[in-house]
Amino acid sequence: MNEFQPVRLGILGAGRIVVDTVLPMLAGLSAFELVGIGTSFPESVPLHLKNMLHESYEAVISDKSCDALYIATSNNLHYELAMEALRSGKHVLCEKPIATEVEHCVELYRTALEANVILDEGFMYRHAKYWGNLTDSISGGGLIGELEFIDVNFHHRVFRKNDIRFRKDKGGGCLLDVGCYCFDVVHKIAKNPCTILSSRIWKNEAGVEYYAHVTFEAGKITGRITCGYDRELEQGLLLQGSHGTVHVDYPFINQQRGVCLSLTSNSGIKRIRLEPDNAYLTEFKEFYRRIHGSEVIGNHNSEWNIAAICQLTD
Structure with missing residues (x-):
């Protein structure tokens, strides 16, 4: 494969992110050629892409015309499908969390190295434009x-009681869903694993958490995380330093709103407004670049994220 050829991509899963965001984006992205879709909900696939449907996830993975896979199934299937894909010599971009156990995270990255293929975890927010400004500050x-x-929060409402995010057997719960973003941004900034200091977890009658309030330390940094399904979309990131603060109003989902960074320091208050950008598009472009590069394993916090969540759910 040379750099002028598109990556032939298979997709596992056909949930809202795939149907509403990824498939329309791929239609205008020449770097990828869609060659197959595997899903347990074929009715969700747009009519003009029905010809891409394979009979199973495994059929897409074993398709010899497929170079890479984007995995966006329920959380409980991520490890199994990603491992099968890596062992088949496929590059993998897997939605977060890449696995629900620390040992499985380690195994996946080890397998990617041994197979000399790319493994990326799908935290699209990492590719948003505001990160450059935040890093500079x-x-x-x-x-x-x-x-x-560090104070970070991510909340949104889940209305349907039968929603997959309320199913324990599917890897549901707010910690693996929105909490995973919160821990990832802490680890990305602190560059140290979190140790939980205190926590309050609210669960429904099925034993699935729908709200979490956590305090932690990561190296010399302390902080707080709140996340859950208890209110309409709310998210924020506050970084407090010895001489000032930075606040990001929409650190995770900002394609429609854009982002505002508010910097308070000895020099006064400065606000930076960034227009909406498609972080998913940038994420896929980076995946393409890495497939054609030499860096098999990029920066990731998968083990730290899951280790922190396991401290709260075990």
Whole structure:
């Protein structure tokens, strides 16, 4: 494969993100050629793509015309499908969490290295434009001094009681859903694993958590995470340093709203408004670039994220 050829992509899963965001995006992205879709809900696939349907997930993975896979199934299937794909020599972009056990995360990255294929975890927010501005404000002591405290939250409403996110057997619960984003951004910034200091977890009658309030330490940094299905969309990231603060109003989902960074320091208050950008598009372009590059394993916090969540759910 040379860099001028599109990557032939198979997709596993046909949920809302795939149907509403990824499939329309791929239609205008020449870097990828869609060659197959595997899903347990074939009725969700748009009519003009029905010819891409395979009879099973395994049929897509074993398709010799497929170079890479995007996995967006329920959380409980991520490890199994990603492992099968890697062992088949396929590059993998898997939605978060890449697995629900620390040992499985380690096994996946080890297998990718042994097979010399790309394995990426799908945290699309990492590819949003605001990260450059945020990094400039905190790196090397930056404009806010030494980072001391991180406060991050991510909430949205889940209305249907039979929603897959309320099914324990499918890897449901707010911690593996929105909480995973919160821990990932903490680990990305703190560059140290979280140790849980205190927690309050609310669960429904099925034993699935729908709200979590957590305090933690990561190296010299302390902080707080709240996440859940208890309110309409709400998200935020506050970084408190020795000389100031940075606040990001929509750190995770911002394709419609854009992002506002508010920087408070000894120099006063500065606000940076960034227009909406498609982080999914940038994520797939980066996946393509890495497939044609030499870096098999990129920066990831998978083991740290799951280890922190396991401290709360075990």
